[in-house]
Amino acid sequence: MYSTGMAGPVNRSAPSASASAWFAALGFLAIVGFLLLPYVGLGGDGQNFYYMGISAATTWAVIAGAQRVRRSRRLSWLLLAAGQFSYTVGDIAYYIAHAFFDSDAFPSVADLFYLLQYPLVGAALVLLVRRRTPAWDMATLLDAVILALGLGMLWWVYLIGPLVTGFDASESMASVLVSIAYPVMDLIVLATAIRLAVGAGSRSTAFRLLMASLLAMLAADMLYGLQTANDTYQDGGAPDVLWLCEYVLLGAAALHPSMRTLDRRAKVALPSVTAGRVLLLSLAALLPMVVLYARYVTEQHAGAPIVLLCGVSLFALVITRMWMVLGIQQRLAIVDDLTGLNARGVLLSHLDLEVERGQQHRHEVGIILLDVDQFKLIEQIHGQPGGHEVLADLAHRLVRLCGNAAILGRMGDNMFAAVLPGYGGADLNGAAVRIREVVEREKFAVGDQEDVRVTVSIGLASLHDDGAGSSELIEHAELALRQAKSAGRNRVFGTAGPVERRW
Missing domain, CATH: 3.30.70.270 (Reverse transcriptase/Diguanylate cyclase domain)
Known part of the structure; x- marks a missing residue:
């Protein structure tokens, strides 16, 4: 019989699903309010305070969630909280510079705190990957490299490349470096997030909320970069809404009870060779050809060597991955990978x-x-x-x-x-x-x-x-x-x- 008392004593301090649901509901209602403020004459400062309030509430939610797990397992959540706090401080510094000093200087103190968020989030993701992965897992590492290289090529061609070649001599070296640092940092977080997404470990509700939060952050950053390059960015637009969604999803992940098992080490790095994963790897390998054709049609040949190099690298990586799948299947036909017993x-x-x-x-x-x-x-x-x-x-x-x-x-x-x-x-x-x-x-x-x-x-x-x-x-x-x-x-x-x- 499977005892109903098998779960042991209940942890009264564990985060509850209701706390996560309430935070998400209130957060998304706040986002709706953020969008409606200009229509009632409370745009500008009203939206800024709303924005900073949601960001600060997310910092509190992540810290509250971190306090409810073992001290030895808090670091990844505390790093995420520190990253969110750094972004909140950046928002405050940005508001003070514009509201009290009428300063549009770039780079500014706010950029220092904005950029600090990325290494903190990246370190948290690396720590989660290390804790969830049972051993050196070359298969999922290759999958992550293939997907990150394909998406990173798009990042270079459409974001980093134009920034590198689009500056004029009147701009300072600091502004050039800081402008390039944003998409480069995004690319590093993207690669780490992909490794976490394709690796071993449970796909709990907290895991899905965290991944959705990272996706919203990267989408917002990419959209912001494109709008800035085309001089179409405006406060209160789509990037700001996506950033607010990132905050709410992160807070909901930290308050969900399944966050306590998010970093639990898997017993085995099971080789996921599903049809969906093969399709994703195939699409990533095809991206360079699609981009080359698009550049050819529009007669934009800048970045062609980078795209070609990515295409050759992706082809070699995909072939290597398929050889690994064959070897894994042959091994699993002899030994069960989880238990080490005979298949x-x-x-x-x-x-x-x-x-x-x-x-x-x-x-x-x-x-x-x-x-x-x-x-x-x-x-x-x-x-x-x-x-x-x-x-x-x-x-x-x-x-x-x-x-x-x-x-x-x-x-x-x-x-x-x-x-x-x-x-x-x-x-x-x-x-x-x-x-x-x-x-x-x-x-x-x-x-x-x-x-x-x-x-x-x-x-x-x-x-x-x-x-x-x-x-x-x-x-x-x-x-x-x-x-x-x-x-x-x-x-x-x-x-x-x-x-x-x-x-």
């Missing part, structure tokens, strides 16, 4: 071999199938990383219990198998009962909780009692496993019925 095909091959030996030499071969009870509920409560922790820990316990006596493998999402040459009858029953008892008795550590109770249901079959071949053994063991589940879970069944009486 299903390898285990069945071992079973065929042991059954053949058993038939020739007239010795027993037993098989144990065990399934984690209510595994979907475990994932609902603790997320996919929590489910991975349970499966990996269970695999380690099976190795410890069975030693060299069994050939272990993973048969499905939460199903394991043990082939035991020489085991049958009472020996097989005793081994299965011991596994069930140890799993039930020794609590599992999942995330922040050390006392999660997990149980397994077990089905047994032996060669000379239940079949003449490996396929028949598997069928009988699966039937016994279904009977154990139907009887109430946390039980051991053979084809003849329950192995141990439980009330």
Whole structure:
């Protein structure tokens, strides 16, 4: 049975979903008010105060969320709060310079605080990536490089390149450097955000809100850069609305309860080779050709060498990634990447071999199938990383219990198998009962909780009692496993019925 008390004591200080929802609702209402102020004669200063108020409220929300997680795991959220605070100070400095000193100087003190936000946010994202990634993950790193290189090329061609070539001699070196620093910093944050997005770890609500916040920030910065280059930017326009959306989404992410697991380390960097990811990588690889054609049609050849270099690099990276996918698939056909046990095909091959030996030499071969009870509920409560922790820990316990006596493998999402040459009858029953008892008795550590109770249901079959071949053994063991589940879970069944009486 999966205990309803498995979650342990409730953390009263944990952020609640209602706090996140209220902050998001009030924040977006404030954005609507920001847009309506000019129509009631309160534009200008009214919008500025609204803007700075939302920014300051976001800083408070992120700090409040950070205080509700373990001190050792606060740094990434505190860095995000520091970045938001830096931007708030920049807004205040910008307002003071214009309202009290009528100064349009560029660069100014405000730019110092605006630019400081980017390394703080970038450092927070790097820290999240390091904590979520279980090991050196070249596959997702390549994915991130491919996507970042494709989008970075667009950044260079349409933002950084025109800035580099568009300055005249009358502008100071400081204004040139600061103007270029904004899109360059954006590009660094973009690359780090992509690495976080494609890497391992749970896709919780807080994760999605954080990624949406970063997307809004980058979209606002890009739109601001384009409007500034064309002298069409106005206060209170689309970039300001997008920046306000960034603030509200960041605050909602910090106040959502799932933020406590956002930096939880995944048990394995599962290779995501879904159709969506392949499509994204393909589109990124095609971008240089699209941009080259667009520049050719408009007779704008500036930046063509950069675009060509990006195209060649992307082609080489995509080919490398496809070779890696092939290698990963070949490895997964032998070893399960999460548990380190034999993959299903390898285990069945071992079973065929042991059954053949058993038939020739007239010795027993037993098989144990065990399934984690209510595994979907475990994932609902603790997320996919929590489910991975349970499966990996269970695999380690099976190795410890069975030693060299069994050939272990993973048969499905939460199903394991043990082939035991020489085991049958009472020996097989005793081994299965011991596994069930140890799993039930020794609590599992999942995330922040050390006392999660997990149980397994077990089905047994032996060669000379239940079949003449490996396929028949598997069928009988699966039937016994279904009977154990139907009887109430946390039980051991053979084809003849329950192995141990439980009330």
